[in-house]
Amino acid sequence: MNIEIDRAGSVPVYKQIRNQIRAFILSGALPPGYRLPPERKLADTLGVNRTTVLNAYRDLRADALIESRVGQGTVVASDCAAPGAAVNPAVPLEWRQLLSESAARMQQPLVSNVLKLANRSDLISFAAGFSATGCDPVAELLETQKRILRDYGSTALQYSATEGHLPLRESLCRLMEGRGIPATPEEVMVLAGSQQGIDLAARILLDPGDRVIVEEPTFFGALQIFQAAGARIIGVPSDRDGMRVDRLQPLLERYKPKFIYSVPTFQNPSGSVLSLERRRQLLDLAYQYHVPVIEDDAYAELRYDGRALPSLKALDQHDHVIYLSSFSKVLFPGLRVGWVAAARPLVRQYVLAKQIADLHTNSLAQWIMDDFLRRGVYAGQVRAVRDANRRSRDRMVAALKRHGLKAVEWFPPEGGLYFWCRLPDSLDQAALVAKAQEEGVVFVPGHIFYPAGGGQNSIRLSFASPAPEQIEPGVRRLMGAIQELLGRDSAGMGEPEGEIRPIL
Amino acid sequence: MNIEIDRAGSVPVYKQIRNQIRAFILSGALPPGYRLPPERKLADTLGVNRTTVLNAYRDLRADALIESRVGQGTVVASDCAAPGAAVNPAVPLEWRQLLSESAARMQQPLVSNVLKLANRSDLISFAAGFSATGCDPVAELLETQKRILRDYGSTALQYSATEGHLPLRESLCRLMEGRGIPATPEEVMVLAGSQQGIDLAARILLDPGDRVIVEEPTFFGALQIFQAAGARIIGVPSDRDGMRVDRLQPLLERYKPKFIYSVPTFQNPSGSVLSLERRRQLLDLAYQYHVPVIEDDAYAELRYDGRALPSLKALDQHDHVIYLSSFSKVLFPGLRVGWVAAARPLVRQYVLAKQIADLHTNSLAQWIMDDFLRRGVYAGQVRAVRDANRRSRDRMVAALKRHGLKAVEWFPPEGGLYFWCRLPDSLDQAALVAKAQEEGVVFVPGHIFYPAGGGQNSIRLSFASPAPEQIEPGVRRLMGAIQELLGRDSAGMGEPEGEIRPIL
Missing domain, CATH: 3.90.1150.10 (Aspartate Aminotransferase, domain 1)
Incomplete structure (x- = not known):
């Protein structure tokens, strides 16, 4: 029984001893009934304190790998043969062969x-x-949390509702109101970033083989999601005024897509802005062909000059737009908070999908963002x-x-x-x-x-x-x-x- | 033009005016060229300050909904007809008809x-x-964050790596080491709670129609996930000693499942603990039939009496076990931090899937958990x-x-x-x-x-x-x-x- 000790490592010595003996036993190198050296003797051999060996043996005993027998001292327990070792030598799993079709498309x-x-x-x-920017409101963050934890105790650290913290959804409605988008809290769900909003849309709307229309070029993360979902992705050319909506109708006619994904404002990667005329035309076509539009409005706040245009959701009169937005381009992207606003039946389906995916978004981050919105820190x-x-x-x-x-x-x-x-x-x-x-x-x-x-x-x-x-x-x-x-x-x-x- | 103002509401009055005029224009009720009342007159009519109307008109002008014409004052802009209003009256989308098969299974x-x-x-x-417990370390949380933000600035609030914060993955390896599980950081990915670990496993391993074996009864969230994935779920009966492993072999033989999902320790919902003998037999069968085992070890720390048993992952000699665990049953479930430990090729696939799902887990929560692990707050x-x-x-x-x-x-x-x-x-x-x-x-x-x-x-x-x-x-x-x-x-x-x- 050759035990090696690494005194410079971060693993406590007793755990090193325990792990190596465990490995000997499980591999079959130390058979059932094998007599382990008495604690004092092993301690001397290894040049460690006796307590160290005592602790290692205590753990092994707790795991039922060794036992004390009268007259024999400490022995390897009788039911400890390595699982499967004798019967059939296990071969490593071929993970690649086990992957789903979706995984293969990632x-x-x-x-x-x-x-x-x-x-x-x-x-x-x-x-x-x-x-x-180098001007993140870090001090505000700490102050805000102090207040949250004082006022709400650890509620803000507990499980919370899948659709999101209700006060935050109310604050988001007021924020969107300022963007010309009327929405009630029932039409809003909080996301772990707007990326999750695209992914959940794919899960609830796409079957393999379904068609999706995107601008060309478009957000890489969205392409990854649609590819993994097995969708056929149809690109529409774009220019400095965004998607060439004049090219859209024949594609809608021919491919009958499940939805159109668009980043109309400060598009990623092209920086283009879809013109007001094209926004209207895009909605017209969506109504005509009964196709929902996923509007990714992550960059909504980041206009540096020129005239603001209403979002597709603000122009939408018939609930065809699934609106995604995020705090991440303005404030603390690592907190991963975004949201979706859409027709109620769709939001209900979003909630079902989100519950499956991750139960709910980080509660504390939601409480923080709500406070930042209410107190004008966000603005x-x-x-x-x-x-x-x-x-x-x-x-x-x-x-x-x-x-x-x-x-x-x-x-x-x-x-x-x-x-x-x-x-x-x-x-x-x-x-x-x-x-x-x-x-x-x-x-x-x-x-x-x-x-x-x-x-x-x-x-x-x-x-x-x-x-x-x-x-x-x-x-x-x-x-x-x-x-x-x-x-x-x-x-x-x-x-x-x-x-x-x-x-x- | 009948504008109603709700002075008790939370929406600023100028926004109420703007929104109502916007709706009139977009619905076609105010046609292009329609002359809006002069600001002062509208202010008098509504009994509001003139600045309020000025602000409303400013926003409408920015949205290109109204324009100023010499000699006419303020008029509805000429290209503002409601999209599609004249051409074809849009009908509401039938969302239910648009749902994916997966959504229908949720x-x-x-x-x-x-x-x-x-x-x-x-x-x-x-x-x-x-x-x-009423003894959450809330004060520690604030202290920890203060130190994190002082030492790392807003790095802990930025985007971070999909696989998780490296120091946290190292800390998790030490934690698992204490549970008898050897793992390197490359074999670990941080999750937004262990629920996400089950969901991502389903995404990377299951195609519709695949079979999955579970204990009967088992965790409801896992059933939801496998159902949504279109898997056929095969239950194995269980008793107070956990899964009846003696019933497993014929099921493996017959159904060739993609994986076995098990909660061997303090099972949810039954509270049972899989006996050591059955743990060994379960692994034996997994090796024999080349079937991975997802071990959900969310309750690992919560033993109140009796002897601890090694986890399946600790007993696993051939990398067949995908190990999921979580902080949520001990500490701040609202922060949503869990992890997966598995063979490297599988963890790489997990990272691809997680990147698609939500980019990464909340950074600040990861930094906090790492600090709690290192300083013994978690213990x-x-x-x-x-x-x-x-x-x-x-x-x-x-x-x-x-x-x-x-x-x-x-x-x-x-x-x-x-x-x-x-x-x-x-x-x-x-x-x-x-x-x-x-x-x-x-x-x-x-x-x-x-x-x-x-x-x-x-x-x-x-x-x-x-x-x-x-x-x-x-x-x-x-x-x-x-x-x-x-x-x-x-x-x-x-x-x-x-x-x-x-x-x-």
Whole structure:
């Protein structure tokens, strides 16, 4: 019985001893009836305190792996043979063969990887879709929690209703009221982020083979969800005014989709805004073809200039729009709070699906968001984030004007988090990703936003997540990488361009 | 244009005006070109400040619903006809017809209802499965957060990795190490509660029509998940020593299930503990038939007396066990943190599925739980919860001995949260649920824990969630209700019974 002890490790020594003896017993190396060394002797052998061995033996005894026998001391218990060891040697499971069809359709975790890289302080990241303003109301958060826990005790830490904390749903109704959306609390369910709202929509509306219409390009997370659901994803081309609604009717006619998924305002990844006329046309077609529209309005608050447009939900007169929104682009994305507003029968179905998925959203986070909404902390943060993001966008514009290449096309978005840049077709995007990372810059390659090919000559640059002072050097290095890959012949460092051309 | 103002309501008056005019315009009641009253005049008519009307008009102008024309004042904008209003009157969507097959399989929200009733202070609830000790470390929570936010800034409030906060995964490995389970952080993923772990397992392992084996009775939430996934659920009978493993082999042979779902320790709802011998036999069969076992170990910490048994995962030598556990039965269930430990390839697939479902678990909750584990707050809370729950269990035993009826069979569980009581077959359970609620007592009827009929003569009583002083009156009222339903002839108030009979 050869026991090795790692005194530098974090595992207490008695547990190391216990675990190794347990493994010997379960593997059959120590057979039933085997006499273990007396505690004092083993302690001497291993150079440990006797209590340490006593504790290890106590645990093994509690697990019924060893027992004390009169006249024999401590022995391996008689019913301890390794399960199955003698009968049939077990083979490792082939997990891949056990996977469901849905699992087989789940894509590689690109977003996970982006999130990981985004936290690396040695890289300049234009990859992550969040606002890093440096002015999060952290002190307010602590104050708020103190008050919540004082006033409500640990109720805010207990299980809560699947549809969400009622006061928060009331606050969300007032928030949406300010966005021109009338809704009652019964038409609202709290989500663990608006991503969950897309996923639950897929679960309650999609069967494998169903068709879904999306803008091309569109939010990568939505594509992942629809692919995993086995849906056939139909892309509609888009331009700077959002989805080309004029191309929509023949697709509705032909494919009879289960729903249309749209990010009409400050679209991810393109930064485009669906024009008011197109919003009306889109709803018209939805009514005509009896197709619901999932409106992903995560960026609702992030307008930096220009005129606000009503959301599809605000324009919708016939309950065809399933409205998703989130706090994550303004405030504490790690708390994972979003919501859905839709017709009551659909919200009831959402509640059933959410109960199955995770019972309910983190209670404390809901109480906090409710308090922030009621006391105007949220509204103040919206203003702060808008100001910070506007400055970052303007820095990005300046950097692109200064270091940009003639061959790289872009336009300054009126809101949201993204620049969508078109590169020369000749550029190898995989090579650019690698080259940029060498130069310490991360971004998201465009092709992932297309359901069925495309985007090889586009990249998405998020301007709100890097520190403001990183934007200029980041753009410089990225453009340097592009320049180098293009070679000296095909493009020269451009002078700042007077005119900015739309790219979509 | 008849505008009504509710001065007592929470909606600012200018928004009330704006919304009503918006509705008039979008419905077509105010046609394009219609001249709105001058601001001052409307203010006089409505008896409001002129600024109020100015603000309403400003919003409507921003939404492009009205415009100013020279010589005409303010008019309804020319492109504002209600979408689709003229062309084709929209009909409401028939949501039910749009639902997926999975949605159609989702059951009524019984657990939601239980959670709602469980929070009603006027009822004595034996329904909810949580520990309400009154000794939650709320002050510790605030202190911990203060330190986290001081040391890590708002990183703990940002997006984080899908697989979970690495330090927490390391802490979980140490916690499991104490349970005899060796695991590396790569074999662990953090969940939004262990319910999510069952749901994600269903998503990555089950296709409609696949077979799943469960104990009969078993956790209602798991049944909901497997039903929604379209699985065929095969029940194995169980007794006080847990699953009748001797009945398992023919089922494995015949049905070739995708996995076995088991709650071996302090089972929900039966309170049973799978014996060590049966644990070994279960693993043997899993190896022999190449079937994974999902071990739901939510109650791991809640042993009040008797000898601890190793978990299936601790006994598993061949990575067949998918181990789920949770903080929710010990500490702050509203924070929704659980975890899965399994073979690496399966955990990778879990990460893909979780990314699709909700990106990641609430970051702050993960940082808190990590800190609680490292500083021993969790271990202290385990001790406190065990002591409190043990006392509640003993109160329940005393109350059942005092007020129990001969016709009601039960046994005192060694741990967990539940008494499983068998009632006379002649009793109408629906009538009892109603009668008990009249008497102010809530419990969970047994039939919901059975996949395909059964349990009509059993009920689950949770002893840890009611206040200790409610247990005795709750049991008294419940037994009174049973007594009344049974009628005077069929049973009498029994004397305390010397012997307690197993019921399963």
